[in-house]
Amino acid sequence: MKKIAFVGLGLIGGSLAMALKGFEDCxxxxxxxxxxxxxxxxxxxxxxxxxxDPAEALPQADVTVLxxxxxxxxxxxxxxxxxxQPGSLVVDVCGxxxxxxxxxxxxPETVDFIGxxxxxxxxxxxxxxxxxxxxxxxxxxxxxxxxxxxxxxxxVRRMAKHLGCKDIITTTPEKHDSIIAYTSQLMHVVAAAxxxxxxxxxxxxxxxxSFRDVTRVAALDVDMWTELFTMNAPxxxxxxxxxxxxxxxxxxxxxxxDVERIHAKLTYSSERKRxxxxxxxxxxxxxxxxxxxxxxxx
Amino acid sequence: MKKIAFVGLGLIGGSLAMALKGFEDCxxxxxxxxxxxxxxxxxxxxxxxxxxDPAEALPQADVTVLxxxxxxxxxxxxxxxxxxQPGSLVVDVCGxxxxxxxxxxxxPETVDFIGxxxxxxxxxxxxxxxxxxxxxxxxxxxxxxxxxxxxxxxxVRRMAKHLGCKDIITTTPEKHDSIIAYTSQLMHVVAAAxxxxxxxxxxxxxxxxSFRDVTRVAALDVDMWTELFTMNAPxxxxxxxxxxxxxxxxxxxxxxxDVERIHAKLTYSSERKRxxxxxxxxxxxxxxxxxxxxxxxx
Numbered sequence: 001m002k003k004i005a006f007v008g009l010g011l012i013g014g015s016l017a018m019a020l021k022g023f024e025d026c027x028x029x030x031x032x033x034x035x036x037x038x039x040x041x042x043x044x045x046x047x048x049x050x051x052x053d054p055a056e057a058l059p060q061a062d063v064t065v066l067x068x069x070x071x072x073x074x075x076x077x078x079x080x081x082x083x084x085q086p087g088s089l090v091v092d093v094c095g096x097x098x099x100x101x102x103x104x105x106x107x108p109e110t111v112d113f114i115g116x117x118x119x120x121x122x123x124x125x126x127x128x129x130x131x132x133x134x135x136x137x138x139x140x141x142x143x144x145x146x147x148x149x150x151x152x153x154x155x156v157r158r159m160a161k162h163l164g165c166k167d168i169i170t171t172t173p174e175k176h177d178s179i180i181a182y183t184s185q186l187m188h189v190v191a192a193a194x195x196x197x198x199x200x201x202x203x204x205x206x207x208x209x210s211f212r213d214v215t216r217v218a219a220l221d222v223d224m225w226t227e228l229f230t231m232n233a234p235x236x237x238x239x240x241x242x243x244x245x246x247x248x249x250x251x252x253x254x255x256x257x258d259v260e261r262i263h264a265k266l267t268y269s270s271e272r273k274r275x276x277x278x279x280x281x282x283x284x285x286x287x288x289x290x291x292x293x294x295x296x297x298x
Numbered sequence: 299m300k301k302i303a304f305v306g307l308g309l310i311g312g313s314l315a316m317a318l319k320g321f322e323d324c325x326x327x328x329x330x331x332x333x334x335x336x337x338x339x340x341x342x343x344x345x346x347x348x349x350x351d352p353a354e355a356l357p358q359a360d361v362t363v364l365x366x367x368x369x370x371x372x373x374x375x376x377x378x379x380x381x382x383q384p385g386s387l388v389v390d391v392c393g394x395x396x397x398x399x400x401x402x403x404x405x406p407e408t409v410d411f412i413g414x415x416x417x418x419x420x421x422x423x424x425x426x427x428x429x430x431x432x433x434x435x436x437x438x439x440x441x442x443x444x445x446x447x448x449x450x451x452x453x454v455r456r457m458a459k460h461l462g463c464k465d466i467i468t469t470t471p472e473k474h475d476s477i478i479a480y481t482s483q484l485m486h487v488v489a490a491a492x493x494x495x496x497x498x499x500x501x502x503x504x505x506x507x508s509f510r511d512v513t514r515v516a517a518l519d520v521d522m523w524t525e526l527f528t529m530n531a532p533x534x535x536x537x538x539x540x541x542x543x544x545x546x547x548x549x550x551x552x553x554x555x556d557v558e559r560i561h562a563k564l565t566y567s568s569e570r571k572r573x574x575x576x577x578x579x580x581x582x583x584x585x586x587x588x589x590x591x592x593x594x595x596x
Contacts, residue, residue: 119506139503169503179504182497187508189552190488192567193544197537199480200570205437205467206477208417210485213511218571226561233555239495240549244542246491251538254487257531263524269490272498273516 005061007031007054007076009041012093012121013067014130016163017047021132023162029057040127058083063155066092069224070231074103086110089152093118095180097143097173099231104145112152115143115173117180118165123219136164143173181235186243188225189236191218303359305329305352305374307339310391310419311365312428314461315345319430321460327355338425356381361453364390367522368529372401384408387450391416393482395441395471397529402443410450413441413471415478416463421517434462441471479533484541486523487534489516 004026006017017028030047031054032038038050051057058064058080066073073092084090089112092100097115104113120138122129140160144153160168194211195218203211229236253261302324304315315326328345329352330336336348349355356362356378364371371390382388387410390398395413402411418436420427438458442451458466492509493516501509527534551559 119504121506139505141504167503176504179497179501182495183501183504183509184506186492187512189545189548190492190512191508191571192564193541193548194484194488195567195570195574196544196547196563197480197540199477199537200574203477203481204574205465206417206439206474206481207437208419208482210489210515211481213514214485214488215571215574216511217508218567219575220564220568222561222564222568225564226557229552229560230555230557233552237549237553239497240545240552242495243491244545244549246494247487247538247542247545249494250487250491251535251542254527254531254538255535257528259524259528262527263520265494266490266518266520266523269493269516270518270520272493273489273513276493276498276502276513277517 002026002062003029003060005029005031005057005064006047006067007064008067008072009037009046009050009127009130010067011125011127011129012118012134013065014041014046014127015120015132015134016065016067016093016118017041018045018130018132019135019163020159021045023159026063029061031057037127044127046127046130054080054083059085061085062088063159064088064090066090066094068094070094070096070099070227073100074106077103078106081106081108081111084108084111088112089114089155091116091156095184095228096232097176101143101145101173112148113145114148114152114156115176116156116160117141117143117176118160118163119184123217125221133164135160137166138163140165140168141176142168142170143176144170177232178235181232181239185229185232185236186239188217188220189229189240190243191215192220194218300324300360301327301358303327303329303355303362304345304365305355305362306365306370307335307344307348307425307428308365309423309425309427310416310432311363312339312344312425313418313430313432314363314365314391314416315339316343316428316430317433317461318457319343321457324361327359329355335425342425344425344428352378352381357383359383360386361457362386362388364388364392366392368392368394368397368525371398372404375401376404379404379406379409382406382409386410387412387453389414389454393478393526394530395474399441399443399471410446411443412446412450412454413474414454414458415439415441415474416458416461417482421515423519431462433458435464436461438463438466439474440466440468441474442468475530476533479530479537483527483530483534484537486515486518487527487538488541489513490518492516 006013009030009032028047030041030050041047041050073094087110091114093116101115107113118135118138118140120135142156157168191214194215253265304311307328307330326345328339328348339345339348364374371392385408389412391414399413405411416433416436416438418433440454455466489512492513551563
């Protein structure tokens with residue numbers, strides 16, 4: 001029987017552990033810092049066993065899933081490097097990859113590492129908000145090392161499939177961080193910036209679905225997102241600059257009441273959005289993007 | 299038996315007509331431009347009767363609901379002013395109110411007008427996307443004339459309740475347009491601007507829930523939103539300027555990798571969002587805002 005250790009049972013770690021119940025008859029071990037979390041995890045069948053002591057779990061784990069904030073993950077691998085079972089696989093599930101892959105160089109050579117990013121979550125934190133269907137139909141991104149074994153890569157793919165993910169994308173850490181600055185980090189900055197508006201509390205009773213949707217993720221985990229933004233600052237700054245430019249172009253058209261320009265711009269933007277909504281494979285070029293995209297159904 | 303005429307059976311008009319089935323035993327009349335819409339409306343029980351000729355419906359309607367784009371509404375009231383039944387009520391349901399209330403001055407003195415804005419919708423257009431539960435738990439905003447009769451105001455309130463709206467807010471057209479520039483129009487510009495990014499089509503496979511939520515409304519009705527933006531240009535320009543400033547402040551903090559500043563800003567924004575999420579009445583001052591807020595449950 002394989003053993004999977006989940007280090008950190010918060011929103012993501014808890015949801016992963018719940019979702020991986022029944023995966024290839026594995027035993028799920030939880031490693032947490034607080035007794036209250038341990039008690040909750042056991043009483044809610046989040047894991048099969050739980051400990052506060054990494055030395056009790058890591059040496060027997062075939063797979064260790066690190067589910068903490070980015071800097072904690074880097075520190076944890078360094079501090080516990082000699083506890084991981086030789087030949088075992090360590091993965092993380094956080095929102096940046098370059099700094100994590102670099103941090104994983106602290107692991108012994110006998111321990112494999114694959115960066116993982118299941119693209120799901122909610123605006124809540126903590127094990128009490130975890131739920132096993134979180135990853136259904138989500139994209140699963142992985143950044144293996146050049147030396148990662150085919151067996152470990154195949155294992156991660158089976159885990160992603162068990163989670164219910166829609167597809168798996170294999171890419172480089174740098175490409176991941178560059179694109180995620182746009183698709184994820186920018187959305188969080190936009191949501192936060194909308195909530196900074198001086199009129200926020202005057203608008204109660206005037207919100208529709210679009211306001212709720214755009215601002216939803218503003219209720220974020222401040223510590224984690226501060227790390228994510230800081231550790232990906234160059235890519236995020238660049239994306240923010242482009243967003244400012246694109247917003248500004250709309251403002252100029254509106255300020256000038258330039259009906260033709262507003263119409264042309266909305267035609268352009270809405271057609272791009274509709275093209276994005278089309279089903280089918282990604283529109284990027286595989287060669288150009290250094291990305292291989294594989295359907296789980298193949 | 300009262301008769302309600304719905305002029306325009308698109309996404310909103312169709313949904314309203316479906317939702318008002320069974321309202322106080324009213325007969326629902328549809329007034330449309332295309333035979334195909336008329337056929338669809340009858341065969342899908344959107345209305346009880348339908349005509350292409352306003353002169354067949356308006357003179358017998360006790361309430362006329364104008365469900366077209368803003369400029370069409372203004373033109374329609376002017377062109378058909380003598381068709382509305384004396385003593386009847388005309389309402390609209392579009393996203394701006396100042397220009398509409400002004401346009402309604404073209405109606406005869408014997409015809410009452412109340413501006414209405416049920417805060418719901420989807421990114422789709424057309425009767426085939428209409429559904430009767432669209433307005434459930436939505437805010438319903440109304441801008442009556444100073445001369446609107448208590449009976450007509452009470453009738454609109456009962457209609458809003460039948461639609462399933464969460465609450466009704468009575469305000470002035472100017473206040474409506476100023477707040478809606480923020481809660482609705484800005485969200486649409488933000489969604490469109492995100493889709494203008496050069497990386498849009500490179501990001502397939504990297505989108506999470508936040509990306510889908512923020513960009514959802516970018517697939518908008520170009521003609522209608524061009525009118526809404528143009529007719530509310532001063533308020534929207536001002537809101538866009540503030541959004542640019544708030545985004546820019548985030549960019550500066552990120553560019554400088556100013557961890558403390560990023561943390562402080564995210565703390566501020568996320569606390570504001572959580573405060574907005576709290577249940578309970580609006581946090582604005584009634585006197586200051588010239589707004590009265592009434593629970594339908596009272």
